[in-house]
Amino acid sequence: MKKAIIPILIVVGVVLFGSAGAFAFNVTQLPPSQSTPGESFTYPSLSLSSSSITQGKVLFDENCASCHGVEANGATGLAPPLLGVGPATIDFWVSTGRMPLEQSAIQPNVHPDRFTRSQTLDIVKYVSSLDARAGPPIPVVNTKRGNLAQGANIFALNCAGCHVITGVGDALADSTFAPSLALANPTLIGEAVRTGPGNMPIFDTTQITPAQLNSLARYVTYLTKRPQDAGGAGLGHVGPVAEGFVALFFGVGILMLVAYWIGDRTPDPRIEEHNE
Template sequence: MPSSRRPSRRRGRRSPLATVVLLALGLVFTGSSYALFTATSAGDAATAASQESIDHGQKLFAANCATCHGMNLEGTEAGPTLLGVGAASVDFQVGTGRMPLANTGPQAPEKPVMFTEEDIQAMADYVASVSPGPGIPEEEYLQTTGDATRGAELFRINCAMCHNVAGAGGALTQGKYAPALHGTSPKHIYEAMTTGPQNMPVFNDANLTPEDKRDIITALKYQEEAPSPGGYELGSLGPVAEGLFAWVFGLGAIVALTVWITARSN
């Protein structure tokens, strides 16, 4: 007669609770590692900048930026948090005059710089000491000694849809725009790629390596300094501007000449 006992559970089967415990341990290990890494990065950034510069930057920040960004960089209704933006974002925004913001609008326009280089560096040091983020680029990546041909190709793939293939800028939606890049310093071009100001996406080192960014800067500066063999370049805005010029001035000249010939014949 067969036994009526139910077969016992197979030995060695993992309990559902064990899976939960393993996941929890994995999350704790990952979080601890990340906290240790960020703490080390913050310590390194604070060590690199003098305490005197950080203190000076904190005073400047409290007097000029804290109203919108909060005394502890936490952000307010009038401005976003600056935790994690790093020194590069401060150097770009303040170094191009976009900050402090004069008035609200679709985006912050470039305007005359209000602070000295020492003051901008001090504010960047302070923000970086509070929370780690992208740093000011090293000088070796700001030289125009890269591969201009490769840089032009990278710019065309990643940037030209907004900034125009010649870096002349272009209009976006809702009153926003991609600014012209002619006359922009290599440092600010690099910082814009690493921090993604306004509507620009962030191109970290996984997207574009520091060498890639140097190549793009090289291509832009080569294009900026190269002469225009075709004469006046019309802002490098492409066939629309050239066609408009030909239509208004070229056709207008033909009409004026026709009227003049008709008047002389009469």
């Protein structure tokens, strides 16, 4: 009677192991809807000519002026001046939803659906009109012209130190972090490279040429489609620690249960006789 319980226990154990693994897999996965750029991230036109300065002023006064000031010259200890920073900087911060700032924090977070594309460009145009200095323009990035292998090389050399080689980002110093690149699209990648938002270094056109930027953006957009997941769960792409944990805990655990089933002791009739 007692013996019949053991196989059941083993089956239950395997199921428990499996479901715990599935749970761990779920909590470490990015939601699938976020791994591809959403509708608000498509860039039909990079031209600012169609956007309206007046519309931009209204939006700026409503959403930005309370911190950056109506003349966009900033406020000490609160917000930096925006005069002369250039269209790429404004576009990056607004279209990723980092601005307007949701709450005061060391590092703003991404909120991708604040404004429509044309509203964002209105704000960009208005702020750019306030100062004669040009600043980096919104870069034109064409991933079709990029070379994937060259992009991977540039990414490994310049980006992987902080964003890690899988592009999922990592913690840095002083409560800051390198964000995941899952939401990045080619234009945002270009803007980040050229303007160095927050603590990211600036890479100008001598360091990463426009052609290299095409390659880099092609690689990053390729990376965010998770090509390395063809064989199964990515486990959050945080590397060998998570993978080793799964291999040791779940893999070896299940193997131990199987070994227990295979190798249990043959009952010795002599001992049973003795016990009776």
